[in-house]
Amino acid sequence: MSWGTPPTERADAARNRMHLVATAREMLAELGADRLTMDALAERSGLGKGTVFRRFGTxxxxxxxxxxxxxxxxxxxxxxxxxxxxxxxxxxxxxxxxxxxxxxxxxxxxxxxxxxxxxxxxxxxxxxxxxxxxxxxxxxxxxxxxxxxxxxxxxxxxxxxxxxxxxxxxxxxxxxxxxxxxxxxxxxxxxxxxxxxxx
Amino acid sequence: MSWGTPPTERADAARNRMHLVATAREMLAELGADRLTMDALAERSGLGKGTVFRRFGTxxxxxxxxxxxxxxxxxxxxxxxxxxxxxxxxxxxxxxxxxxxxxxxxxxxxxxxxxxxxxxxxxxxxxxxxxxxxxxxxxxxxxxxxxxxxxxxxxxxxxxxxxxxxxxxxxxxxxxxxxxxxxxxxxxxxxxxxxxxxx
DNA sequence: ATACTAAGCGGGGTAAAGTCCGGTTATCGT
DNA sequence: ACGATAACCGGACTTTACCCCGCTTAGTAT
The missing domain is CATH 1.10.357 (Tetracycline Repressor; domain 2)
Structure with missing residues (x-):
């Protein structure tokens, strides 16, 4: 039974997204925009590169x-x-x-x-x-x-x-x-x- | 004796720039914007990649x-x-x-x-x-x-x-x-x- | 509780952007 | 005309965005 137009986002996915956004914000403040790379974000957040791209696409x-x-x-x-x-x-x-x-x-x-x-x-x-x-x-x-x-x-x-x-x-x-x-x-x-x- | 604010552009450089712009326009019309890559432009124009980047920076x-x-x-x-x-x-x-x-x-x-x-x-x-x-x-x-x-x-x-x-x-x-x-x-x-x- | 399924996950792989430096060539002063 | 010099050229090298596919895990139905 789902009650949202998005067929429910998985719990771990939601957790990861929040974590990624938070980490990205940290890196932005700390290193500036152009050192915020996909690889670095993946590594720093302790997640895989694939995950980062799945979440944000680009x-x-x-x-x-x-x-x-x-x-x-x-x-x-x-x-x-x-x-x-x-x-x-x-x-x-x-x-x-x-x-x-x-x-x-x-x-x-x-x-x-x-x-x-x-x-x-x-x-x-x-x-x-x-x-x-x-x-x-x-x-x-x-x-x-x-x-x-x-x-x-x-x-x-x-x-x-x-x-x-x-x-x-x-x-x-x-x-x-x-x-x-x-x-x-x-x-x-x-x-x-x-x-x-x-x- | 130079007569432009830019301290004169070398003849070959000017020639190459025109050639590159023309080639880029061809590729754009022929292949679309996202197949217009720096490498492809260099190769198709018969020039080196370094030249392309020197001209256009990015x-x-x-x-x-x-x-x-x-x-x-x-x-x-x-x-x-x-x-x-x-x-x-x-x-x-x-x-x-x-x-x-x-x-x-x-x-x-x-x-x-x-x-x-x-x-x-x-x-x-x-x-x-x-x-x-x-x-x-x-x-x-x-x-x-x-x-x-x-x-x-x-x-x-x-x-x-x-x-x-x-x-x-x-x-x-x-x-x-x-x-x-x-x-x-x-x-x-x-x-x-x-x-x-x-x- | 358990098996099934679809979604999520990870990390290695590809291609393209951008950098560097040794060799070459055009321009300028004489 | 000719040498000095500064700019240009090329292509190998590094970094980074983005793809792919086998494995894992969360949700669901029984």
Whole structure:
């Protein structure tokens, strides 16, 4: 008798996954992103290489898993934290607050974010239907915008939020003056949203 | 006597680079992006592997070179083609036309675009100061927007243009109904620009 | 409790990315 | 024209992502 869409994950598999994610996080903090190799992760966690690949599929998959993990706490704030990030504030203010928070989140986890990028996969990893995009789409639906294609607009705004940090700002730009970059991006996001949502 | 900022590239080196880019393009068309390997490129072009790496630094570098190459023709249209893409039209119309054209360009060259992504490099390859971003920045400067940070806004709009195709839309989304996706993205870009640039 | 089965596991194997260094060739000053 | 020098070339070498397949173990039905 199974009660989940995934036909139940085996106990040892779940244990191993948690252990691997934890070990990966340790290695990331300790050695940096590019010394986090599959072999090293397998050895350090005391598991076989095959296991690591079965869990994550690809190197980028590890970073995706780390990202999902970090994002869980963030989502918590968004779904049931205090306004304006959480529910309760008018949608436009929530949208602005969301962008501000997400910029900070992405700067903090920029090493992980970059790691999820993988040029060999034609379908970008794990970006099936990011929570970010869903949330933005929902908030856009609550704001009365004229005849706009809200699905596409949500994709574009998500990109405006993630793109600078994943694609266009170098590591130097970010670590040298992270605080300043964060302030400017947040400010500019607010401006962008205000402009887009004007009647 | 040298007349370029680069202290003159040696003739054979230039010849080899052109040959490599041409061969890479052939292989891309013939075999697809993920059979375009460094070894195969070296062998097929009749050069050594060391040469290939000296030229392009990294696998993503090849795709970057292919992209630059393809982009040259595109820039030509933008810098001196007929309006509204080329000069002569009001800046906002040029901005809309630019986005429309770029969406088409990116869909056409999506395989190359994806190839430029590389999760191992902390500084994204070749995205030093993309022409796209410069052009958008320039047009924004010609439109009178209130007190906006135009540099950051340009980055965000560039991301809104590139992000969907590089990060969020799967290969299936694009090849299945490329024409439809292109239409929607272009339409939505126009809407976005109109909203942003309203007084 | 026990046998059955499907999933998980491990580690060795392959191919591709990226590095290095000795030999070669193009450019520059005279 | 010619030698000095710096850049280029090639291919062997190392590291790492990713695959495969026989063995083990967790879940399930009797």
């Amino acid at each position: 190197r980028a998959g590890i970073f995706q898993a780390l990202m999902d993990d970090a994002e869980r706490a963030f989502q918590e704030q968004v779904l049931s934290g205090p306004p304006p990030l959480g529910p309760g504030a008018p949608p436009m203010e929530r949208l602005i607050a969301y962008g501000r928070a997400r910029v900070g989140f992405l700067i903090e986890h920029r090493e992980i974010g970059r790691g999820t990028l993988d040029g060999r996969q034609s379908v970008p990893v794990g970006v099936q239907m990011p929570v970010s995009r869903m949330h933005i789409r929902m908030l856009l639906g609550q704001i009365s915008l004229g005849s706009a294609n809200l699905d596409i607009l949500a994709i574009q705004l998500t990109a405006a939020l993630d793109g600078p940090l994943l694609l266009y700002l170098s590591a130097a730009d970010l670590s040298q003056a992270a605080a300043e970059a964060e302030r400017q991006l947040a400010e500019s996001w607010q401006d962008l949203v205000r402009r887009v949502c004007r009647p | 696998r993503a570098g090849i795709f970057q070179a292919l992209m630059d190459d393809a982009e040259r023709a595109f820039q030509e249209q933008v810098l001196s083609g007929p309006p509204p893409l080329g000069p002569g039209a009001p800046p906002m119309e040029r901005l809309i036309a630019y986005g429309r054209a770029r969406v088409g360009f990116l869909i056409e060259h999506r395989e190359i675009g994806r190839g430029t992504l590389d999760g191992r490099q902390s500084v994204p390859v070749g995205v030093q100061m993309p022409v796209s971003r410069m052009h958008i920045r320039m047009l924004l400067g010609q439109i009178s927007l209130g007190s906006a940070n135009l540099d950051i806004l340009a980055i965000q709009l560039t991301a809104a243009l590139d992000g969907p195709l590089l990060l969020y839309l799967s290969a299936a989304d694009l090849s299945q109904a490329a024409a439809e996706a292109e239409r929607q993205l272009a339409e939505s870009w126009q809407d976005l620009v109109r909203r942003v640039c309203r007084p």
